[in-house]
Amino acid sequence: MQTNADLNNKIFDVHNIRKDFPILEQKVHGRALCYFDNAATTQKPKQVIDAINNYYISQNANVHRGVHQLSEIATKAYEDSRSTVQRFINARSEKEIVFTKGATESVNLVAQTFGRQNIKEGDEIIISHMEHHSNIVPWQLLAKEKKAVLKVIPISESGELLLDEYKKLITGKTKIVSVVYVSNSLGTVNDIEKIIETAHSHHIPVLIDAAQAVNHIPVDVQKLNCDFLVFSGHKLYGPTGSGVLYGKEELLNEMPPYMGGGDMISKVTFEETTFNELPYKFEAGTPNIEGAVGLGAAIDYLNKIGMNNIASYENELLRYAAEKISQIDKVKIIGTAKNKCSIISFVIENIHPHDVGTFLDFEGIAIRTGHHCTQPVMERYGIPATSRASLSFYNTKEEIDALVNGIKKVIEVFG
Amino acid sequence: MDQELRELYQQVILDHNKSPRNFRKIENANHFAEGFNPLCGDRIDIYVELEDDVVKDISFQGSGCAISKASASLMSTIIKGKTLSEAEEIFEKFHKLITGKYGDENNIDELGKLAVFAGVKEFPSRVKCASLAWHTMKSAIRNENQKVTTEQ
Numbered sequence: 001m002q003t004n005a006d007l008n009n010k011i012f013d014v015h016n017i018r019k020d021f022p023i024l025e026q027k028v029h030g031r032a033l034c035y036f037d038n039a040a041t042t043q044k045p046k047q048v049i050d051a052i053n054n055y056y057i058s059q060n061a062n063v064h065r066g067v068h069q070l071s072e073i074a075t076k077a078y079e080d081s082r083s084t085v086q087r088f089i090n091a092r093s094e095k096e097i098v099f100t101k102g103a104t105e106s107v108n109l110v111a112q113t114f115g116r117q118n119i120k121e122g123d124e125i126i127i128s129h130m131e132h133h134s135n136i137v138p139w140q141l142l143a144k145e146k147k148a149v150l151k152v153i154p155i156s157e158s159g160e161l162l163l164d165e166y167k168k169l170i171t172g173k174t175k176i177v178s179v180v181y182v183s184n185s186l187g188t189v190n191d192i193e194k195i196i197e198t199a200h201s202h203h204i205p206v207l208i209d210a211a212q213a214v215n216h217i218p219v220d221v222q223k224l225n226c227d228f229l230v231f232s233g234h235k236l237y238g239p240t241g242s243g244v245l246y247g248k249e250e251l252l253n254e255m256p257p258y259m260g261g262g263d264m265i266s267k268v269t270f271e272e273t274t275f276n277e278l279p280y281k282f283e284a285g286t287p288n289i290e291g292a293v294g295l296g297a298a299i300d301y302l303n304k305i306g307m308n309n310i311a312s313y314e315n316e317l318l319r320y321a322a323e324k325i326s327q328i329d330k331v332k333i334i335g336t337a338k339n340k341c342s343i344i345s346f347v348i349e350n351i352h353p354h355d356v357g358t359f360l361d362f363e364g365i366a367i368r369t370g371h372h373c374t375q376p377v378m379e380r381y382g383i384p385a386t387s388r389a390s391l392s393f394y395n396t397k398e399e400i401d402a403l404v405n406g407i408k409k410v411i412e413v414f415g
Numbered sequence: 416m417d418q419e420l421r422e423l424y425q426q427v428i429l430d431h432n433k434s435p436r437n438f439r440k441i442e443n444a445n446h447f448a449e450g451f452n453p454l455c456g457d458r459i460d461i462y463v464e465l466e467d468d469v470v471k472d473i474s475f476q477g478s479g480c481a482i483s484k485a486s487a488s489l490m491s492t493i494i495k496g497k498t499l500s501e502a503e504e505i506f507e508k509f510h511k512l513i514t515g516k517y518g519d520e521n522n523i524d525e526l527g528k529l530a531v532f533a534g535v536k537e538f539p540s541r542v543k544c545a546s547l548a549w550h551t552m553k554s555a556i557r558n559e560n561q562k563v564t565t566e567q
Contacts, residue, residue, distance in 0.1 A: 029417060352480035354455055354544065355424075362417045371456055384456025384478060413416065414429065414481060 012309045018394050020045040020301075031364025034399040039184050039212055039343050039390030040368050042237045044298070051297035052239060052290050059293075062286055064263055078289050081296030082279075085244055088299045089229065090220040095249055095278035099292050102243035103211040104134040106230035107178070109245055109282065110207055111138040113255040114228075115176065121147040124174045128153040128161055128190075129380055130183040133373040135209045139178060153179070155380060159186035159335040163194060170202055177206045181213035185372040185388065186335030187318075187343030189217070196226055205251065211235055215392075216314055216341040218307040221246055233291060238298035242291030245282070252278050259284040310393045317391045318342040321400045325389075328407055330415060334386050342391035345372075348407070351414045353387040359413065363406040365399075422534030423541070424481065431485035436492050437474040446558055450477075450551030452543055457483050461551045468498045473552070480544050482535065487548035489528055499556055505529075506549045512536070513545045 018024050021043045026033045035043060055077060061070035063078045079094070086094045100106045115138075119125065125139045129152050143150045151174075153166045161179075170177075177199045182189050196206045205227035210219055214231045221229050228251070233242030247255075257264055257275055261284030266274040275281045302310065321344055326333050330349040348356060357369035368388045371378045378384060389403060416424070444462035451458055457479035464472040473494050475487045494502050509529050511517040515536035523530050535545045 029419075352455075352457075352478075352484075354480040354541070355482075358423070358538065358541070359420065362420045370454065375453075375456075378456060384458070413424070414432065 012305070012313050012393075014313070014394065014396055017305070018396075020047065021394055022046055022049070024394060028364045028366070029362045031362075034363075034365045034395070034402050036389040036391060036395065036399070036403065037366045037368045038215075038392040038395075039235070039372075039388065041234045041240065042215065042392060043394070044237055044239070044294075045301050047301045048238060048294050048297045052294045055290050055293045060289075063289055064280070074289060077296075078287070078292050081292040084296040084299045088219075088303070089214070089244075089246060090222050091246055092222065093249060096246055096252065098245040098247065098252070098279040098282040099287055100230075100243040100245050100282075101241050101288060101291075102232040102234070103209060103230045104138075104232075104243075106228075106243055106245035107135055107207070107209065108138045109258045110178075110228050110230075110247070111142045113258050113282075114205075114251065115139070115142045116146070117254075117256060119143075119146050119148050119175045122173060123148045124151055124169075124171060125149070126151045126153065126166070126169050126174055126177045126179075128166075128179045129155045130159070130161070130186055130188065130190075130374065130377055131178075131180050132184055132209065132211070133375070134211075135178055135180060135207075136376070148175075149173075152376075155186075155188075155377075158337050159183065159188045160337045161188075161190055161195075163191065163198075166195065167198060170198070170204065174199075174202065174204050177204055178209070179206070180209040180211075181219075182210075182216060182341045182343070183335065183374075183377075184212045184343065185345055185374040185377050185386065186337065187340040187345070187390075188335060188337040189213070189339040189341055191339075192226070193224060196224060200225065212341065212343070215302075217311050227251055233295035233298065236295065236298055237301065238295035239291050241288050242295040244295075249278060252282070257284070258282050261285045263287075305393070313393050314342040314391060317393075317395055317397070317400065318344070320397055321389065321391060321403070324400060324404045325407065328404065328411070330411055331407065334381055334383070343388065344390070345386040345388045347383055347386055348411060349415070351410060353385045355414055356387045356407070356410050359410045360403070360406045363402065363409070365403055365406050367403075419534070419537060423538060425531040425534065427489075427528060427531045428481060428485040431488040432481035435475075435484055435488040437488065437495075438476060439474045440476055441472055441474050444472075444474075446555045448551045448555035450547045450554075452479070452483075452547050455480065455483075455544065457544065457547060459483070459487055459548055459551055461487075461548065461555045463552070463555045465499075465556065468500075470494050470497055470499070470502060470556070475548060479547070480541075482532075482541050483544040483547050486532065486545045489531075490548050490552060493527065493529065494552065502556065503553065506553060509549060510546060513542050 061074040063075040207228040208226045210231045229246040234240040264284040334345040353369035441462035446463035459477035513535040
């Protein structure tokens with residue numbers, strides 16, 4: 001009898017998948033590249049590279065403007081990508097999908113429009129201790145400007161949000177909750193359903209930073225019932241400079257525009273401007289068309305493999321890697337939540353992560369070292385930095401073995 | 416180990432990393448400065464006991480990578496007993512060495528043990544690791560008593 005796992009293995013052949021990623025064939029310092037820095041940015045499959053190439057070879061024109069054929073083709077390519085994104089996260093309507101340059105811009109957009117409109121002196125904004133700086137600083141800037149208060153959900157030693165503490169933070173003055181779905185430095189998958197439900201029972205809207213989630217797990221914004229959700233294209237196997245803000249239509253409609261310029265208007269006179277309908281109200285200027293096209297191609301590619309297949313393969317890799325790495329003497333994994341994505345942060349006794357990173361680089365192994373733009377997390381654990389291996393569905397168990405051997409060599413040399 | 420990597424992590428550096436010299440606090444230090452590299456999270460405290468114009472004692476505490484720790488350790492052994500102007504002069508040469516500006520016209524032997532840091536110039540991201548202790552030392556002896564950071 002065939003089990004589900006067998007079926008997965010048949011559909012999911014990592015060696016075939018690797019052929020789609022030309023960069024993975026490269027050698028680094030004469031060694032086969034093991035790319036474990038996927039939480040920083042993912043590599044791009046040739047389907048994405050080809051789509052961008054093809055866009056410039058045969059489709060390039062400005063969008064929403066010309067009546068000529070190329071402009072219509074470019075507009076269609078751009079808008080098709082919007083539909084692809086809409087279906088990917090199961091938004092109700094394409095009007096709810098705003099293209100941005102990345103998750104960071106998406107958070108800033110919400111803070112500067114929804115935030116400035118709704119947050120007044122003494123009001124409260126709730127974030128968590130495991131936010132990326134991009135979901136801290138925009139709110140901090142707003143809080144300073146409005147004399148509002150930033151409140152932080154604490155985390156446990158294993159790297160899980162303390163939801164009882166979260167409930168205590170909510171007051172009548174809380175105007176927004178903005179939390180990360182998957183932590184980029186700990187790998188924790190937060191129970192955002194519960195976070196959203198709690199906030200909604202107090203009529204507080206919730207923004208979800210899904211930058212590290214959309215590439216690992218299927219996301220359904222209607223099921224989550226989040227009010228805003230943001231992510232970057234380049235962490236989703238698409239190009240840099242592409243990103244998405246999802247917002248519920250009724251919220252987006254009430255928000256003032258973010259930037260002023262072309263494409264976001266219906267009518268301009270020197271006295272007054274009427275703003276364009278959603279989502280164009282938030283897309284001033286010529287957008288990153290190739291970025292949207294590339295992101296659409298990336299999602300098509302992921303859909304073909306299947307996000308469920310990706311999730312189960314990456315979970316298998318995570319289990320394998322976490323077990324092997326935690327068995328190495330002197331190594332401690334930071335972030336041991338029950339529900340995790342394939343991100344492993346670790347520290348080695350008396351060896352600085354930067355030495356680990358440089359040493360592994362010469363073994364052909366690319367990991368990230370540092371604070372991962374989450375300095376409050378580092379402070380929480382009393383460490384200056386970690387080494388982080390973030391795994392993708394194109395990684396293999398053999399590569400993890402190479403990483404484990406590399407770590408052992410590091411300990412021999414520096415320990 | 417790869418040759419280029421061996422150039423960076425020379426035995427002397429590994430040795431000073433494992434057993435750093437002058438890794439302590441000077442209780443009666445009359446000069447002190449804190450150094451910080453926010454990119455790596457490295458922190459270093461430099462204590463100096465100056466008598467007239469001479470570094471009578473110098474020590475450090477803190478945490479950092481092998482390069483930054485070894486650099487602080489070697490610096491402390493070399494700066495001890497030097498005058499202020501000699502210390503700054505050595506720093507200038509050291510800085511040239513790690514940024515690849517130490518020309519062939521200069522004799523690398525002049526740098527003594529510091530020559531082991533020549534490999535750093537091949538790793539631009541590690542130059543700050545090697546220079547943090549030195550910048551902090553300079554701040555301490557000038558008695559600026561300010562936090563030194565590699566980022567502005």
